[in-house]
Amino acid sequence: MRAVITFLFLVLLTAGCTKVDNPELQTIFPKGEQGPEALFTGKAWNYGLLPADSTYTTLVGNVYFEPGARSNWHTHPAGQILIITDGVGYHQIKGQPRQTIRKGDVIKCPPNVLHWHGASPEVGLQQMYIVPNTEKGIVDWKEPVTDKEYHNN
Structure with missing residues (x-):
């Protein structure tokens, strides 16, 4: 009976989750469109959640970075906020040491500050991004x- 309850709990817990290519990571959002090679090294997939508009002036989406x-x-x-929802990766502001980021981390990228982010070599990274005040520009x-x-490092 305990095994059945455990199984049902796991089914409910993962309902609606989508496995991505990296078996350690799951997300509730579709994989989305692959980012252009001119802007990403390796494969990164973007799924827009809230398009920029004049009412909310905020852009929200999810990015899955494959390992590396x-x-x-x-x-x-106007800056950017990253919410790491799964995996392990890196974030770096120009002139500062690279930071390791993990599930549950919230990263603030200040306005007009040069930075990058992505997955670790071994594990992919899932992140939600929030870009506020889009009337000032996006990226x-x-x-x-x-x-x-x-x-x-």
Whole structure:
């Protein structure tokens, strides 16, 4: 009986979750569209949740980074908030040490501050992003993060 209850609990717990390519990670959102190679090293998948509009002036979405994938350096005119929902990855503000980020972390990327984020080499990363005050702009993409920058800890 205990095994049946445990099984039913696990079924209810994972209902609505979608497995991604990395078996350790699950998300409640679809994988979305692959990000362009010009803006990401490796494969990153974006799923928009709330489009930018004049009422909420906030953009919200989910990104799944496959292991080793990362964004280019970039800035956000009004900043960005990241909510790490699964996996292990990195975040770095230019001129500061790279930080390891994990499920449950909340990262604030200040306005107009150069930074990047992505998955660790071994484990993918799921993150929700929130870009406020979109009337100021959304993102300014810069150069790719080099392998040396990515692996530097």
